[in-house]
Amino acid sequence: MGSYPLIFELSKEGRTGFELPELDVPAKDINNLIPEEMQRKTEPDLPEVAEVDVVRHYIGLSRRNFGVDNGFYPLGSCTMKYNPKVNEDTSRLAGFAELHPYVPEELAQGALELLYDAEQYLKEITGMDRFTFQPAAGAHGEFTGLMIIKAYLEKKGEKRTKVIVPDSAHGTNPATAAMCGFDVISIKSNDRGLVDPEELAKVLDNDVAALMLTNPNTLGLFEEEIVKIAKMVHDVGGLLYYDGANLNAIMGVTRPGDMGFDVMHINLHKTFSTPHGGGGPGSGPVGVKAHLAEFLPVPVVEKDGDRYYFNYNLPNSIGKVRTFYGNFLVVVKAYTYLKALGGEGLTDVSQKAVLNANYLREKLKKYFYLPYDRLCKHEFVLSGKWQKEKGVRTLDIAKRLLDYGVHPPTIYFPLIVDEALMIEPTETESKETLDRFIEVMLTINREVEENPELLHEAPHVTPVKRLDEVGAARNPILRWSKDWQK
Amino acid sequence: MKYTPHTPDEVREMLSSLGLNTIDELFSDIPEEIKLKRPLNLPSGMSELEVKKHLANLAAKNGSADKYTVFLGAGVYDHYVPAVVNHILLRSEFYTAYTPYQAEMSQGVLQSIFEYQTMICELTGLDITNASMYDGGSALAEAALMAVNQTRRDKVLVLATVHPEYRSVVKTYTWGPEIEVVEVPYKNGIVDLEKLEELIDDKTAAVLVQHPNFFGQLEPVEEISRLIHAQKGLLVVAVDPISLGILKPPAEYGADIAVGDGQALGNGLSFGGPHLGFFAARKDLARRMPGRLVGLTTDKEGNRGFVLTLQAREQHIRREKATSNICSNQALNALAATVYLATVGKKGLKEIALQSLQKAHYTYERLIGEGYEPLFTGPFFKEFVVKVKDEEEITQKLLKHNILAGPGISRFYPELAPALMIAVTEKRTREEIDSLVEVLGGDR
């Protein structure tokens, strides 16, 4: 416990953990190869350590971290389900992991077939007509999707300027719209936590390019008026963008394509079990209806008889949003999962995810304020306002959960709920785990009454105690410096 | 295969605690008209045994580096990845964690990112580095946006020698905000300095350079730096991190932002992803940085700790005014880069760079000896282009000998065809290089 050394602080001059074979070609004077003024004069200050130092250091760091494999992780909107181990094995097969992106297509037939087949799965699950795997994350998918909308509208000769986003939306939605050059129009949710068709009507006009919607939304509530909303947006010539962050709630039950959405992204690192990696790599494939397929990033994967190939011939494509074909190995993991579960298994996922969320909601709502008290989908949002009245903030509750070995829910989001606690248990958690979480939440609630100080001071058993974020931001130190040792 | 643990009894019990009888009732808030009302039309699930076999069959159809000798480059390079990297990546405390929002429980990821930030600063000579971007191309595009915001100018110059896919990404990113992108032509494989000087004006936010460039050639970065800074624009350079074992750090020739693809740092070829983009800049640009930053702080007992910091730049707080929409990045790939750089260390990185340099030049000399003509004659690092009679024919011929080289230049620069790109890393042995030369030599 306490401070942990940085790898640089373990460095000893002259120690090595790495060796190459002797150079087996004639060595030339480097000055004849690289002009002297282009050469590096001082070595970068990288650590000099033995292999065992590296291993112990990073194993030590891993023990100061917490993942789904360590325990319950009900982080709302992040779908922290169990990540099957076989995914790790298949994505490390040499045929995938050691494949160069520019091999001739005849040497990439397995990879292309995988991309093609994965696309067929996603089409059936979502009701969309074409997919690209190029986007590397959800926000990147949003960017791709909105650019496709922009390209579509401009081809029609329309320069629309507005994108509508509900106030409950993820921050990436407005940030993406702005990045694509749109003005962001935020609309207030109604008292049921949903998009209010009347509010929507007020902002709909011929300048609206798109409405971005998450459904179920960030409160975990299904947008029941979606058909009407879709019609309203389409009637003014706008398109509907589906943020797939919450797709885990509806597989096999309903499909964005059938709700009226034109474009969507999927977070493979949420719904399709690929691990989050401590903040990436993710994968954010984008699906479109047929009328938008010509605008997808190049290349798309096609099939001709038994042969798979990359099609770069999309003259109206938005271009590329990243190099090569996306986070391919993440797609391999998701594909492994899709194959393992099949249609029935995927439907079971959504059923159990929604069952788990509703079970927790029902058991916790007596003790924590539930602003929208009705059937939820894969997640729900509590408010810590009763606890706040007793002087304990949601942040304190979250930090206290760490002491009980539970990763806290998402807190202070969505912004429209005061002291929000956004809870998404996912389908892979057993009833025992949920019951234990309920017990822990009730214990903490008792502590709010009996010993609030315990919460203010939490966490108590983590490798470090509560950290000073204000100090870090006022005086940013973003790298190690050798001068520290002096 | 299912990963849900519920027994039928538990499902009944949980439903009844909700006053429900069937699972379907959980979805009663979804309008009937949009319900699927049929099972998903997908194949049945598979056992782990079957799924593994299926994936192994697909993998076996690919021509990967375990079967072929790789002289392919063009942005993704076959450098050696020490065994330790994968073993650390398999620690599931790392790979099954989310973005480190709860710092006290995420010190492992946070500290490793802090170490990563330090290492990239050391390589580039710049003051600050973010926690990673998606890849080199999107990092370059975000750098262009950042330069536009910083300078409040709306034109960006990009050298035609920058990786064609990077340029394509830059064009996509700059289209929305209506930034003008002008390509600067090349001459003998590097920037045409006269043209560059003509094109830079007081509306130019930045010039985007790749060094070594797509052809492997070294760009006259000092001269480019002088030209762009004379007009108060920014120098953005995309670099090969391995080259920085021997090439001058970008800060020393005046780069304001340095980006690049970190694939070569402990990440495999991966059919192009996931890799990572790195992104480093001058200190005064900190608040315009896209993406996550990890900062040092202390806990209430005075212990050192790490947190995500300067978050007010980011989408979850700033929403439409954020510096970027980026949320997830490539943290695990950045961890691979960190473990890689820790393992090879300062001497190892230099040795890897030197051996790549020497072996590439040995290959080059031998091919010239066989009568091949180089497309460009300037200094290069580990990649070069030679003229060939027929790109497709020679590629096929090499494949027959289990050698992958290329890509053919016609793919991106038809005006330069026919010619073949060749990349050589420290992994290639003299024997492998000699085989390449032998196959190519017979074609002359």
Next chain:
Amino acid sequence: MSVVPKDLKYSREHEWIKVDGNIGVIGITDFAQKSLGDIVFIELPGVGDEISAGDSFGVVESVKAASDLYAPVSGKVVEVNEEVIESPQLVNEDPYGKGWMIKVEISNEAELDELLSPEDYEKLLEEEGE
């Protein structure tokens, strides 16, 4: 309850202005600093810059929030409080004193009439649930 001094005028965006001749001193209110929490960064215009009423002239950031600063009046910036840039916590500690941000030469005094009186501002705070 937030402090609302009687000798100032207020904007609906929670800036205050103290008028002395044709010079206005501008900062953010006690309510604003409390809502933001610990302020970690402030970006202000330079001396000589022109600002116009209703437009953003800078940014304040806390750890979890960021807020634009809106000019209550138009004018030329004649002085910038370098001390708050160096030590943003001054805004939390003393929003109406050491936490002032900029001084402007007011170009259109009529704009002052558009601002809220202390009484009106208190009413606004009540409406916002203070």
